[in-house]
Amino acid sequence: YxxxxxxxxxxxxxxxxxxxxxxxxxxxxxxxxxxxxxxxxxxxxxxxxxxxxxxxxxxxxxxxxxxxVKRKLLLPDKSETNFEVIRYLTSRGIDSDVIKACIDEGLLYESLPYHNCIFVGFDETGNAAYAFYRATTGERLMGEAAGSDKRYSFRIDRAGSTLHVFESAIDLLSYATIMKMRTDEWRAEPMLSLGGVYAPSTNNKQTKLPIALQNMTQNQTQINTIALHLDNDFAGRSATRSISEQLGNKYIVRDEPPAYGKDCNDYLQQLQRQKRKRQMER
Structure with missing residues (x-):
């Protein structure tokens, strides 16, 4: 509703x-x-x-x-290890090097007492301003930490001119893994997760841009191309059209949804199944 x-x-x-x-x-x-x-x-x-x-x-x-009003971010406590986070994300097909890089940069950690994945976003001063939690148990339990500022949703900052945009952190990491599978280089260009999208109104020009995308394009002036990797569902396709119409006169906007399944993680797992099948047939 x-x-x-x-x-x-x-x-x-x-x-x-x-x-x-x-x-x-x-x-x-x-x-x-x-x-x-x-x-x-x-x-x-x-x-x-x-x-x-x-x-x-x-x-x-x-x-x-x-x-x-500026809200204070309430970050969940950190676990001393990241075993459950690594186990869960690798079970989703995400590359261990990608996971480790995010942990090392402070973008990802395991929480206590529930051992959830915590995806962290930082503001311009380097302070944590956003956190998204996701259960590692297989339950569809997820949400934003209290006080999260969605302008700084989970992202990987790089100096490249093409910004890759995703609905979720899992999709972002899945795409990074696909890039690593293809070229072994996945950190050349910036990547942003929106923390979800909604189906806009019929008048796209009256619908606001996702606030995280708006903030990132304002602050990273080197960006000239936006690649949208949103989901293959009604909300994802509608949001893609809305963003394309609003930014098409300022940026080169590419619509690049996953070639298989609903989202980038579905596509990643399909690629990995195909790879295993080819290896077995040798």
Whole structure:
């Protein structure tokens, strides 16, 4: 679901995400505080008092929504080892050298107490500003750490002129692995994960660019080409069209979805299956 006011604010199973602003929440209380800009006690009164019209509260709000307030990133604790992270990511087909490089650069670590993958993004001053967690158990458990600033979503910064864009950190690492399989060089060009995309409105020009992409193109002036490796589904194809229309007059925009499956990880695993089959047939 989405709201009439904000086409990029998506609601599903009690959770919501305001994609254009880069934050979300898990409850109606979160929504009232972060989107409507209400104080905690005022929000609680709305939720506990039957018959109160939410629209009547807008005129009483004097405080700006939290999107204008700098939020403190709450990073999960680090494990002393990265065994579970390495095991999980290699089981997804990602190259161990790619994983190790990300760990060494502080972009990836294993958390405590749940041993999740933590993908970290840094701001211009070198401080951690974003973190995305993903379970290593096979469960589809994932999300952003509290206080994450989506402008700095997980990425690999390099000086190349072509920016490669992905929906998720797993897709980014999968593409890096594919590049390593083909040329043994995967760190020549910058790569950015958006932390997810949403299907934009019918008027693409009124839909905001993903905030991480907007921030990176503003700060890395050497970029002249954007290669979009978004998913082969409705949201991914729609987001690709929207981004292409908005940036096509400023950059060379290439639509390069995975050649197989839904996403880059599906494509990577298919390439690896084909490689194993060829080796067995020799």
């Amino acid at each position: 989405c709201t009439r006011e904000h086409d990029s604010l998506k609601i599903s199973n009690g959770k919501w995400m305001w994609w254009s602003r880069g934050f979300g929440g898990n409850s109606a209380l979160d929504y009232l505080i972060k989107v409507k800009g209400m104080q905690f006690m005022d929000a609680m009164k709305i939720l506990t008092k039957e018959g109160t019209d939410l629209h009547d509260t807008d005129a009483k709000i004097s405080r700006k929504p939290d999107c204008d």
